[in-house]
Amino acid sequence: MTKLIQETFEQIAQLSEEQQNALAIYLQKHLALILQQAEREKRIEEENYTLNDFNEETQQAIINIE
Numbered sequence: 001m002t003k004l005i006q007e008t009f010e011q012i013a014q015l016s017e018e019q020q021n022a023l024a025i026y027l028q029k030h031l032a033l034i035l036q037q038a039e040r041e042k043r044i045e046e047e048n049y050t051l052n053d054f055n056e057e058t059q060q061a062i063i064n065i066e
Contacts, residue, residue, distance in 0.1 A: 012020060043049040051059055 012023065015023065040049070040053045043053055051062060054062065
């Protein structure tokens, strides 16, 4: 993985500053979403979840069962 990261940074270094900034914004946004999803999955796995941790379809199914 270290080699892959190094290669990725080398490719990023070849981008213009504007492109690097756009990439950084994109990565920040999507990394935050990935981390949120991982936290939801962890709570569900540990059975320490709330209804909001499920998608809308699953939420409705749970409500219908209750």
